[in-house]
Amino acid sequence: MQNRKIANFEVSNIGLGCMNLSYGYGPGPEEEYCVRLLNDALDAGYTLIDTAALYGFGENEKLVGKAIRSRRDEFVLSSKCGLRGNADGLREINGRPDVIKETCEQSLSRLGVDVIDLYYLHRLDHKVPVEDSVGALSDLVAEGKIREVGLSEVSADTIRRAHKVHPIAAVQTEYSLWTRNPEIGSLAACKEIGAAFVAFSPVGRKFLTGTLQDVSNFSKTDIRYSMPRFQAEAYEKNLELLEEYANLAAETGCSMAQLALAWLLAKEPHIIPIPGTTSIEHMIENAGASAVEVSGEVMACLDKLINQETVTGARYDVGAQRSIDTEEFA
Numbered sequence: 001m002q003n004r005k006i007a008n009f010e011v012s013n014i015g016l017g018c019m020n021l022s023y024g025y026g027p028g029p030e031e032e033y034c035v036r037l038l039n040d041a042l043d044a045g046y047t048l049i050d051t052a053a054l055y056g057f058g059e060n061e062k063l064v065g066k067a068i069r070s071r072r073d074e075f076v077l078s079s080k081c082g083l084r085g086n087a088d089g090l091r092e093i094n095g096r097p098d099v100i101k102e103t104c105e106q107s108l109s110r111l112g113v114d115v116i117d118l119y120y121l122h123r124l125d126h127k128v129p130v131e132d133s134v135g136a137l138s139d140l141v142a143e144g145k146i147r148e149v150g151l152s153e154v155s156a157d158t159i160r161r162a163h164k165v166h167p168i169a170a171v172q173t174e175y176s177l178w179t180r181n182p183e184i185g186s187l188a189a190c191k192e193i194g195a196a197f198v199a200f201s202p203v204g205r206k207f208l209t210g211t212l213q214d215v216s217n218f219s220k221t222d223i224r225y226s227m228p229r230f231q232a233e234a235y236e237k238n239l240e241l242l243e244e245y246a247n248l249a250a251e252t253g254c255s256m257a258q259l260a261l262a263w264l265l266a267k268e269p270h271i272i273p274i275p276g277t278t279s280i281e282h283m284i285e286n287a288g289a290s291a292v293e294v295s296g297e298v299m300a301c302l303d304k305l306i307n308q309e310t311v312t313g314a315r316y317d318v319g320a321q322r323s324i325d326t327e328e329f330a
Contacts, residue, residue: 001045001290004272006196007148007169009076014290015048016041017276022056024223029278037280038067042074044287050078050274053103057085061110069112076117079107083122095125097136104140120150124325130162138166153324156185163193175199177306184327199264202273208260210242229313237312244305254292261289263302
């Protein structure tokens with residue numbers, strides 16, 4: 001794979017999101033398979049590995065540590081704080097400085113490492129000024145426990161405020177053909193301050209692969225279960241977009257998933273998509289997008305075909321929307 005930059009790190013221009021292995025889309029694969037997938041990903045050229053304290057309430061960090069910490073010098077390791085499981089087994093947004101530092105210690109232990117290369121504030125805690133949360137992350141840099149500071153699901157204004165406290169190396173937010181919110185402001189803010197933009201869910205939580213036709217069987221532990229655009233009526237309309245999309249992938253000579261990733265890579269040089277998967281085959285397929293070239297004509301067709309005006313259904317339901325700081329289209 002080709003490389004892109006996060007601060008002083010050179011990383012593969014497509015990273016690996018590890019959430020799917022433990023959390024978010026129902027039960028993950030058996031541990032032995034996950035260990036193999038992570039090692040095969042390093043062999044395939046992935047050098048950016050992304051996890052979080054929230055994923056599996058710490059289990060994903062343990063998995064990553066067990067699987068590949070013996071190959072620590074082969075990849076840039078990123079994790080996240082500020083969103084975790086609480087004592088009641090529920091998600092909790094907590095950006096207090098003491099909680100951030102406590103979570104970091106727990107992450108270091110679970111990962112089995114001395115330092116985390118890139119540590120994100122997973123969600124903005126609206127009860128805690130971002131300056132206070134980033135101040136705690138800055139302290140962790142000074143203590144040698146993390147190397148770079150990142151933010152996740154934040155607005156351009158929050159990015160700029162945080163950057164005044166400590167340099168922000170990366171901002172991670174959902175971005176794909178069918179989730180264009182970063183184009184409102186955060187993409188430009190990242191370019192302005194020299195931060196990488198790390199795009200999660202770059203294949204639209206499977207939509208842009210063309211392989212998800214039936215959304216009626218999601219379990220309640222699948223995060224798509226409550227997402228408006230995955231509800232049956234809305235999704236049926238969204239599927240209509242895929243016929244022409246499939247034609248554009250065929251014209252480009254790649255899979256539909258690869259086209260989604262290649263579109264992101266072609267948009268801006270500071271964008272790094274991090275698709276997740278529970279399939280070794282799909283992981284290798286995703287890596288192949290690094291070499292896909294998308295013509296200007298196809299880029300224009302894609303932008304016109306799938307965007308905030310043509311997709312049916314909101315990204316999150318009302319409750320989930322309250323937990324993020326990302327700008328919304330009017």
